[in-house]
Amino acid sequence: MSQAQPRLRAAFSLGVTALLVMGLVASQWLLGDSPQQMQFDARLAPPSVEHWLGTDALGRELWARTLAGLALSFWVGCLAALLSTLIALSLAAIATLSARLDALVSLLIDTLLSVPHLILLMLIAFALGGGTQAVIIAVAVTHWPSLARVLRAELWQLRQAPYVRISRALGKSRWFVLHGHLLPHLIPHCLVGALLLFPHAILHEAALTFLGFGLSPSQPAIGVLLADAMRYLSGGYWWLGIFPGLGLLLMVLGFERLSSHLRRAL
C-alpha cells in the first residue's frame, strides 16, 4: 500500500467515481424508457447474450432496471446528504449561540439517536405519506446528528481561536466572522461529512423502499427490484435477487472508498 501519496490516491478515486457517476447519469439519458419496456415472449429469462442480466416477471431487462435504480438511488442520496448537511450546519451554528440553545440541540440529538434509525425513518415516511419526497426528507432528518456533533465541537474550538478573538476585538461584525473566518474552516468538514453520509443515505433509502415505505412500486428503485425478487426466490430465479443488490453494494463501496481517501488527504 502506497501511503505516501494520499492526495494522489484521493484524486484518482475522485476521478474514477466521477466518471462512473457521469456514466450512470448519461445511461439514463440514452436508455429512455427501456427499464419499463415489457417483452412478453421473454419473461423470467435467465442471463444470456440477448438478455445480459436476465429479465423479470414482466419481461423487463434487468440490467436496464438496475442502472435506472442506481441512478434513482444516486439522486435521492445526493439530495438527502445535502439537506442533512445543511441541517447539521445550521443546528451546530444555533447551538454555539447560547448555552440554553446548546442544551436544546443536544437533547434533540439524544432523542433522535435513541430511536433505531429504521423505525424513525418509517415514522417520518408514514407521517409524510410516502413517495420520493418523503424518503428524501426522512433520510435527511435522521442522518444529521453525527455530523452536527463534529461541527459543534469545531465551532466551540474555533470561537476560542486567537484569530477569531482578535477579529472580534477589532470590531468586525458577527456576520463577517461567520462567513470570513468560520465557514471557510467548516467547509472541508461539511464536504467529508456529506460524503460519509451518502452511502448510509442510499442504504437506508433502499431498506425503506424494500419494506414498502419508500419509493412507489412503479419506480425501478433497487429496493423495489429486490422486494420483487423476494416473491420469485423460491422458484430459483437467482438473477433477480443477485444483480440489483450487487450494483448497490458496488456503488456504496465506491463512495466509502472515496470518502476515506478524501478524509486522509484533507
Place this chain on the structure above:
Amino acid sequence: MRLIAPIAKRVARLALVLICVALVSYGLMMASPVDPIDAYLGPQMAQVSPEQRALIAQRWGFDESAVVQFGHWLRQLVSGDLGWSHVYNQPVSEVIAQRFQRSIALLGSAWLLSALVGFSLGVMAGAKEGSKLDNIISTYAFITASTPAFWLALLAVLLFSVTLGWTPTCCAGPAGALNQEVTLATRLHHLLLPVATLALLGIASITLHTRTRMLELMRSDVATHAFSQGASRLDVAWRHGLRHASVPAITLAFASLGELFGGSILIEQVFAYPGLGQATVAAGLRSDVPLLLGIALFTALFVSVGNMIADSLYTVIDPRIQPGGL
C-alpha cells in the same frame, strides 16, 4: 455513594429523552395524512354513514384538539395502557410482549455472536498490521459494512434454503404447526440462518473498531517496552491488547443496539420471522398507529438503556475514568 448521583442524573435524562420521543412520534402520527378511522374500518369504510363516523370519532376522542388527545394518550401510557392494535386485534402491550419474546432469541444470540467474533477478529487483525490475515479481515469488514442487510439475507435464503435446501425458507416453525408442538431443535433450525445473517452484519463495526485500538497499542510505549524485553507480538496482544481493546468493544456493542434492531426488522421481513420487527412493518403498512407508537417508545427505551449501560460500563471496567470527568 459516589456512584448514585451520576446514575440518578442518567435516569432523569433517560426520562426526559423518552418524553421527547413520545412527543416527536405522536406529533408525526398526528401529521400523517392517514385517517385513523379509515384505517380502523378498512374495507367496511363504505358501509359506515357520516353520523356513525362522527360517533366513532367522539368515542375515541378524535374530535378534541391535538394537545388534549396527547394528554389523554400520555395519561393512559403512564397507567400502562398503550391502546388497542387493530391489526392483531389485541392490546398493544400484549403484542409487543409476545413478539419481543420471539425477537429476543434472534437479537440476543446475534448480538453475543457478533460481539465475540467481531472482537476476536479485530484483535487478530490488529496484532500484526499489514499481514495477510489483517488484509483479509479488514477487506471483509470493509465490504460487510457496506452490504445492505436485506440483500445479504436474501442471498442467504437463495443459497442455503432454495439451492442447498439445508434450512427452512420462512417463519419460526413449520407452517400450520401449533406453538406447543414445535420442538426446540426445530426452533433452533429455523433461527440458524437469521441469527447468522444478523451477526455477520454486526461483526464489521466491532472488528474495525477493535483493530484501530490494537494498532494504537502496538505503536504505544507500552508495546515498545514489552518488545524490547523480548515479548512476541502474540504476547503483547494477549497481555495488553485484550484489556486495552475490550472496553471500547463492549461499549460499542451496547451502543449499537439500535442498529441491531434496525437490522432485525429487515431480516425478520426477509425470513418472515414473526418477531417485533415484522410487527413494526405490518403496523406501518396498515396504519396501526397505537402499535407503531408503542413500538417506537419500546425500542427507544431498549436503545437508551443500552446507551446508558455503555456509558456506565466505562467507569465500572476502567476505574481510572472518573464519572463526569469526560
